[in-house]
Amino acid sequence: MQGFWAILMAVPYTLLVTAGAFLIGFILAIPLTFLRRSTMAPVKALAMFIIDLFRGIPPIVWLFLIYFGLPVLKIRFNPIEAGIIGLGVVSAGYLAEIFRGGLLAVHRGQFEACKALGLSGWTSFTRVISPQALRAMLPGLATYFIGLIKDSSIASVIGVTEMVFTATTYARNSPEGIYVFFVAAAVYIGLSVPFGLMARGMESRLQAAGAR
Amino acid sequence: MNTFAFWAKNFPQMLAGLGVSLQLAGLALLFGLPLGLLLALGTGSKLRPVRWLSIALVEIGRGAPALVVLYVVYFGLPLLQWTPEGFVCAVIGLTYTTAAYTSEYIRGGLKAVSPGSIEAAQALAMTPVDVLRFVIVPQGLRVAIPALMGFAIQIFQVTSLAYSITVSELTAVASGISSSSFRALEIFALAGLMYAAITIPASWLTNKVEERITLRQ
Numbered sequence: 001m002q003g004f005w006a007i008l009m010a011v012p013y014t015l016l017v018t019a020g021a022f023l024i025g026f027i028l029a030i031p032l033t034f035l036r037r038s039t040m041a042p043v044k045a046l047a048m049f050i051i052d053l054f055r056g057i058p059p060i061v062w063l064f065l066i067y068f069g070l071p072v073l074k075i076r077f078n079p080i081e082a083g084i085i086g087l088g089v090v091s092a093g094y095l096a097e098i099f100r101g102g103l104l105a106v107h108r109g110q111f112e113a114c115k116a117l118g119l120s121g122w123t124s125f126t127r128v129i130s131p132q133a134l135r136a137m138l139p140g141l142a143t144y145f146i147g148l149i150k151d152s153s154i155a156s157v158i159g160v161t162e163m164v165f166t167a168t169t170y171a172r173n174s175p176e177g178i179y180v181f182f183v184a185a186a187v188y189i190g191l192s193v194p195f196g197l198m199a200r201g202m203e204s205r206l207q208a209a210g211a212r
Numbered sequence: 213m214n215t216f217a218f219w220a221k222n223f224p225q226m227l228a229g230l231g232v233s234l235q236l237a238g239l240a241l242l243f244g245l246p247l248g249l250l251l252a253l254g255t256g257s258k259l260r261p262v263r264w265l266s267i268a269l270v271e272i273g274r275g276a277p278a279l280v281v282l283y284v285v286y287f288g289l290p291l292l293q294w295t296p297e298g299f300v301c302a303v304i305g306l307t308y309t310t311a312a313y314t315s316e317y318i319r320g321g322l323k324a325v326s327p328g329s330i331e332a333a334q335a336l337a338m339t340p341v342d343v344l345r346f347v348i349v350p351q352g353l354r355v356a357i358p359a360l361m362g363f364a365i366q367i368f369q370v371t372s373l374a375y376s377i378t379v380s381e382l383t384a385v386a387s388g389i390s391s392s393s394f395r396a397l398e399i400f401a402l403a404g405l406m407y408a409a410i411t412i413p414a415s416w417l418t419n420k421v422e423e424r425i426t427l428r429q
Contacts, residue, residue, distance in 0.1 A: 056411035057404040058372035060383055065404065068390060069397035150277035157376055164279055171287050178287045181280055189275035 003170045003180035007187060013080070013162040014191075017152040020084035022145055025091025032096040037103070047096075054093025059154045062086040067158045083155030087148065094144055102137030103129070135206045142199030146192045153188075163187060219402050222389050226399075229385030230406050232299075236371040236381060239303045241364055244310025249349070251315035252322060266315075273312020279373050281305045286377040302374035310367055314360060321356030322348055358422035365414050369407065382406060 035047035067082035077085065106129055114124030156165035167184045171177030213221070254266030273281070282305040289296060289304075296304075325348050333347045375383040386403035390396040 052412045052415065053404075053408055056369075056408040056415070058369040058383070058407055060372045060375065061386075061400055061404045061407060064383070064387065064390075065397065065400045069400050072395070072397040150275075153277040153279045154373070156279070164277065164283070167280075168283060171283065175291075178284065178291060181284045181287065185272065185276035185280050185284070188277060188280065189272065192275055 003167075003174075003177070004183050006166050006170060007163055007180055007183045010161060010163045010166040011187060011191075013160060014149065014152050017080065017083050017087065017155050017160060017162060018145070018149045020080075021087035021091050021152065022148055024084060024088025025095045028088065028092035029095035029099055032092060033099040033103070036096060036100055051093045051096050054089055055097075057090075059087055059090045059151060060157055062089050063154065063158050079155070079159040082158055083152070083160045087151060087155065090151075091144070091148060095141075098137055098140040098144060099133070101140065102133035105136035106132045135203075138199065138203050138206060142196065142203075145199075146195050149191055149195070150188055215398050218393070218395060218398055222393075222399065222402070225389065226382065226385055226402060226406060229380060229382035230410075232379065233368065233371045233381040233383075233407075234410075236299070236302055236306060236374055236379070237364070237368040240306035240310045240367055240371075243303070243307040244367075245314055245360070247307065247311035248314030249318055249353075251311055252318040253344070255315065255319060256322070270312045270315050273308055274316070278305070278309045278370050279376065281309055282373055282377050298374065298378040301377055302371070302379045306367060306370065306374075309370065310363070313363055313366075317356045317359040317363060318352065320359070321354070322352035324355045325351045354425065358418055358425060361414070361418040361421060365411050365418065368410060368414075372407070 032047055032051060035043055036051065038044045038047065063082060063086040066077060066086045067079065070077065110128055110132065111124070114128050119128070152162060153164040155162055156168065159165065163184045167177075167180040170180045251266050251270055254262050255270060257263045257266065282302060285305040285308075286298065286301045289301065329347055329351065330343060333343045338346070371381055372383040374381050375387065378384075380388075382403055386399045389399045393399065
């Protein structure tokens with residue numbers, strides 16, 4: 001019972017790391033997406049390489065690089081910061097690909113119509129292109145966010161006191177510690193359900209807004 | 213010692229770690245893919261207990277983080293009076309994760325098989341087992357190949373989590389060198405490059421295969 005409460009108390013840390021990493025990933029992914037769409041071959045190739053690198057190195061290695069590696073250069077982060085930044089870097093790679101897919105889903109005629117109407121680049125992007133792209137991206141974003149809740153467990157290796165860290169501490173000190181992992185697994189599965197429902201609700205609302 | 217000399221000195225050890233990572237991924241796929249196919253068929257079964265059990269196994273395997281699965285195996289098996297080494301625990305945990313995820317890709321592939329070809333097979337009086345074996349599974353797996361290749365790249369990265377249950381794969385070797393040399397930045401950068409040297413070409417290959425398969429359809 002004590003273990004059960006300990007796990008529940010750690011849920012806010014899991015959510016903090018998840019939300020922080022998603023936010024950083026989102027912000028970093030925007031310039032990456034634009035560079036990836038560049039017509040200049042070297043720029044495009046560089047963006048592709050960065051995206052591949054972000055996605056191709058396991059999150060745990062990113063966390064170690066930031067938490068243990070950067071202090072060599074006198075750049076220090078506490079575990080939560082390092083966890084958020086490390087998972088944020090990985091997220092940036094995946095989100096950039098989701099953004100790219102969303103923009104590809106917007107019909108070319110929409111871009112041409114913006115030009116024909118003489119809309120500025122900023123207006124056409126914020127008022128015409130991105131609302132449509134967002135609608136196409138939403139399922140991908142929701143799936144990624146739910147996956148990220150689970151990936152946030154990796155932050156336990158650098159000492160972020162989220163659910164898995166709490167569970168391992170408990171498991172090492174008690175013979176029946178294994179049960180807290182079942183609790184943790186149930187909470188992870190339980191967390192993904194409301195977020196899944198929320199995403200579905202948002203999706204249908206956006207679809208309705210689009211149909212209007 | 214400059215970075216390159218430091219990398220060169222530790223490279224053989226790191227390469228051995230990469231070998232362990234690749235073994236973990238290979239064994240997880242070797243055991244996990246057939247189980248994934250079984251689960252995919254199980255979730256479509258007409259027998260209710262089989263269907264529910266399969267769905268529960270898939271949803272738990274996909275819903276719980278791979279790290280939690282590894283810890284459950286690592287701390288759980290000793291309670292069943294069996295204490296295998298970390299490597300065996302890692303293979304068991306990663307196999308389950310692989311089976312749960314791949315079953316969904318395979319199920320998607322099986323669903324893509326046209327009803328016409330199934331009806332044709334039935335019209336030719338093929339037994340249900342033969343329809344499955346010669347018609348549905350071969351066609352369905354072909355559709356699922358790009359997704360399965362993508363997953364193989366993912367599970368190779370996930371093997372890095374075996375570090376936390378004392379398996380000396382690439383990340384664990386890098387971590388060991390880091391604490392004895394105090395050159396964390398350089399050694400983890402080398403580890404990252406070694407992972408990327410596998411995952412990046414593999415994802416190019418996946419894209420090529422995907423293009424080829426979509427073109428043929």
